[in-house]
Amino acid sequence: KNQVEQSPQSLIILEGKNCTLQCNYTVSPFSNLRWYKQDTGRGPVSLTIMTFSENTKSNGRYTATLDADTKQSSLHITASQLSDSASYICVCFLVGDDKIIFGKGTRLHILP
Amino acid sequence: NAGVTQTPKFRVLKTGQSMTLLCAQDMNHEYMYWYRQDPGMGLRLIHYSVGEGTTAKGEVPDGYNVSRLKKQNFLLGLESAAPSQTSVYFCASRPYSTAQPQHFGDGTRLSIL
Numbered sequence: 001k002n003q004v005e006q007s008p009q010s011l012i013i014l015e016g017k018n019c020t021l022q023c024n025y026t027v028s029p030f031s032n033l034r035w036y037k038q039d040t041g042r043g044p045v046s047l048t049i050m051t052f053s054e055n056t057k058s059n060g061r062y063t064a065t066l067d068a069d070t071k072q073s074s075l076h077i078t079a080s081q082l083s084d085s086a087s088y089i090c091v092c093f094l095v096g097d098d099k100i101i102f103g104k105g106t107r108l109h110i111l112p
Numbered sequence: 113n114a115g116v117t118q119t120p121k122f123r124v125l126k127t128g129q130s131m132t133l134l135c136a137q138d139m140n141h142e143y144m145y146w147y148r149q150d151p152g153m154g155l156r157l158i159h160y161s162v163g164e165g166t167t168a169k170g171e172v173p174d175g176y177n178v179s180r181l182k183k184q185n186f187l188l189g190l191e192s193a194a195p196s197q198t199s200v201y202f203c204a205s206r207p208y209s210t211a212q213p214q215h216f217g218d219g220t221r222l223s224i225l
Contacts, residue, residue: 031210032210032211034213036213041218041219042218042219043116043202043204043216043217043218043219044155044202044214044216045216046213046214049211049213051211089154089155093210098143098160098162098168100145100157100214102154102155102156103154104152104153104154105154
C-alpha cells in the first residue's frame, strides 16, 4: 500500500533554533517527492521537489534531503522565524500515474 | 497573477441542501483536483481531471460530483449535503509534467448543519 508517514505530528521550537522534519514513504513506482508549506487558512505552497537521483536541495533556509534507498526524506529549517509557523506536508508522486500520495503533515510552532 | 481561485470562501448549508464549489485557474494547466482536508486526516482526493471534458474518482468520491466543461474551471457539486461533508475543500491544478508542482487555492470552508 502506498503510504507517506510524517513525524513528528507537531513540534514547538524557539525562534532562531533549527529543526528537522521527517518523512518516510512506501511508494512505488516512485517519481518525485515534494515538501509543501501550508500556512493557517491558506492552501499548500511547494517548497522543494526532489527526484530519485537527488540527495539534497535547498530553498533559502529550507533544505530537503532524500535517501532513495531507505525511502526517507527530511526537511531542515535553519534559524527559524515566526513566519515558519505552519504545517509542512510531504507529498510523493508516482511514475506514469495520476496518483499523488500526501502525508498528514507536521504542525510547526515557532515561539518568540 | 491570480493562480487558483476558489469561490465561495465560506459557506454554511443545512443537511439536504445542494451547492456547487467553483475552482478557476489561469495557468492553462491540464490537471485539476479537488481535495478535502479534515483535522488529523491530511488532504484526501475527491475527484480529479486530466483535461477538459474528463473526470475521474479519487479516494473519497461518494456524495460528490464534478464537471470540467472548460479547461480553466473545475466544479465540485454536493447534491444533498450531509454533516460528514463539513470540511475545508481545496482545489489544485498542475501542468502535464510532474516536474512542476501543484498550485493550490486557499480553500472553501464548508459547514453542514
